Amino acid sequence: MSDSACQQVERLFHRQIPVTVAIGVQVVECDETGLVLTAPLAANHNHLGTAFGGSLSAVATLAGYGLLWSLLGDDQLHIVIRESSIRYLRPVRGEIRAVCKPPEAGALARFKAILEENGKSHVELAVEIIEDGQVCVEFRGNYVAIG
């Protein structure tokens, strides 16, 4: 189930958002515990040989999209991002690995109930980019789903 969920989200990315192919995004985990994306350093390094901030931001943004798609299970929904903030705490020296956990159960239930009632709802998602057990990047994004 998890493998197929990964493949579904990855296919959606690669078909509909061409930059995900260019930067080599892969969905490596996708289940009820969250979504994990990777992207290789080779396509995403900066002038210092570490991961470029813009790539980190793009991969984190995608992790939130992917998590919402997989949680809502409806690729006819429009999901957009309204705003986000990102803190670059440490350079990423190898593969980019972005982890997005689902919102806590109460927030998720509220998000889904409002979406069903109003046809539109928003939720805040946190993404971390982790290397060698350390958080290198903290991202928060506010996403809107429109039914």
Place this chain on the structure above:
Amino acid sequence: MSDSACQQVERLFHRQIPVTVAIGVQVVECDETGLVLTAPLAANHNHLGTAFGGSLSAVATLAGYGLLWSLLGDDQLHIVIRESSIRYLRPVRGEIRAVCKPPEAGALARFKAILEENGKSHVELAVEIIEDGQVCVEFRGNYVAIG
């Protein structure tokens, strides 16, 4: 002077940050009034056919880097981004066009003086992504230069 400044920054991008080639970033203005980058929608659209948030964020991040490089005129400096925030106000339906203005003269002078004295200094830069005269995206980034 302006054309050659554009080419210098664009060359730096394309040589040192490969994703700038993948997403088709061009430096179209670079002078004392600011820096303007473009990127085509074809390489940067999302599942809705408008510009992908992650591409907008990457292009805005680059605009800040490019402006600092051109202002400081020293590609041996290390410039990194520490944190940023972005608000997506309206969808971008065509070419991405990111405008970064220099900080006001006092802030720029302080930034340069501290960099010279301490070998390290930070500055906040604002970038707007504009289409048909309307601001579609507002970005603020805190950049650090290390001498």
